[in-house]
Amino acid sequence: MDIVLLGSGNVATHLGRALVGAGHRVRQVYSRTEPHARALAEVLGAEAATDLARIDKQADAYIIAVKDDAIDAVAAQLEGVQGMVVHTAGSVDMAVLASHATVYGVLYPLQTFSKAKAVDFSNVPLAVEASQQAVLKRLEALAGSLSDRVFRCDSKQRLSLHVAAVFACNFTNHFYAIAADVLNKHGLDFDLIRPLILETAQKVMAHLPKDVQTGPAVRNDVRTMGKHVELLASDPELERFYRLFSKRIGRFAAKD
Numbered sequence: 061m062d063i064v065l066l067g068s069g070n071v072a073t074h075l076g077r078a079l080v081g082a083g084h085r086v087r088q089v090y091s092r093t094e095p096h097a098r099a100l101a102e103v104l105g106a107e108a109a110t111d112l113a114r115i116d117k118q119a120d121a122y123i124i125a126v127k128d129d130a131i132d133a134v135a136a137q138l139e140g141v142q143g144m145v146v147h148t149a150g151s152v153d154m155a156v157l158a159s160h161a162t163v164y165g166v167l168y169p170l171q172t173f174s175k176a177k178a179v180d181f182s183n184v185p186l187a188v189e190a191s192q193q194a195v196l197k198r199l200e201a202l203a204g205s206l207s208d209r210v211f212r213c214d215s216k217q218r219l220s221l222h223v224a225a226v227f228a229c230n231f232t233n234h235f236y237a238i239a240a241d242v243l244n245k246h247g248l249d250f251d252l253i254r255p256l257i258l259e260t261a262q263k264v265m266a267h268l269p270k271d272v273q274t275g276p277a278v279r280n281d282v283r284t285m286g287k288h289v290e291l292l293a294s295d296p297e298l299e300r301f302y303r304l305f306s307k308r309i310g311r312f313a314a315k316d
């Protein structure tokens with residue numbers, strides 16, 4: 061397919077590479093920031109564009125991978141294109157594209173992307189949704205050329221996927237950052253805790269998270285939790301988090 065990529069961030073970079081790797085042609089990369097558009101366009105063998113009025117109107121697909129809040133405004137400037145217009149967001153309803161395009165859909169990659177880290181796109185679950193059955197087939201074919209894990213999902217289900225992803229990935233990563241801070245304050249290195257992080261993630265590959273919960277909260281080790289709260293006393297917000305999550309873990313365990 062001939063594709064115009066709108067955005068030059070984490071998703072546009074990984075998706076662009078996967079598209080080219082699968083034999084598609086990225087005709088243009090649009091970004092409002094010229095050096096960003098140029099850098100990604102160069103990698104993908106595409107033309108760089110910074111003006112939405114000059115977007116190529118002949119492409120088969122227009123993939124919008126910009127900040128969620130900017131999707132509507134970018135799509136609004138694509139009026140008149142014939143190809144399908146697709147966004148990549150977890151929490152933006154497909155309907156946002158309805159007043160701007162005749163054929164449209166969503167291609168949501170359920171993975172965490174950072175430019176600095178390579179991702180094997182063939183393993184990335186891709187949620188697809190489209191305005192019409194024929195468009196869905198085209199989008200599924202495009203997604204299927206990138207990944208072995210393509211599934212249909214409506215906008216409400218996709219929103220729940222994104223909420224789950226925020227807990228499983230974004231919040232967890234923030235908790236890693238908190239762990240790094242706690243260790244740092246006591247002269248210890250984050251490296252020490254990396255095997256624990258890996259083992260925790262590997263365990264839930266084969267078990268349900270609630271079945272492999274460990275720690276003082278699930279054992280109801282009250283004195284240990286008290287000592288932890290004391291250690292966190294200089295950061296009242298963190299202390300509150302600690303109490304809140306311990307309480308939740310305790311409740312989950314009691315339910316079983």
Ligand SMILES: NC(=O)c1ccc[n+]([C@@H]2O[C@H](COP(=O)([O-])OP(=O)(O)OC[C@H]3O[C@@H](n4cnc5c(N)ncnc54)[C@H](OP(=O)(O)O)[C@@H]3O)[C@@H](O)[C@H]2O)c1
Pocket residue numbers: 066067068069070071072091092093096124125126127128130134148149150151168169170171172173174
């Ligand atoms: N990162 C992930 O792990 C992930 C996973 C799945 C889905 N997504 C979705 O993919 C989309 C892109 O996310 P990302 O992580 O790639 O974001 P990102 O790395 O922060 O890049 C954001 C892109 O949006 C552009 N942008 C920001 N504000 C804009 C505006 N007002 N007008 C036009 N362009 C604007 C930025 O342009 P400049 O370069 O000029 O700032 C940049 O190209 C989002 O809808 C996100 O929900 C992300």
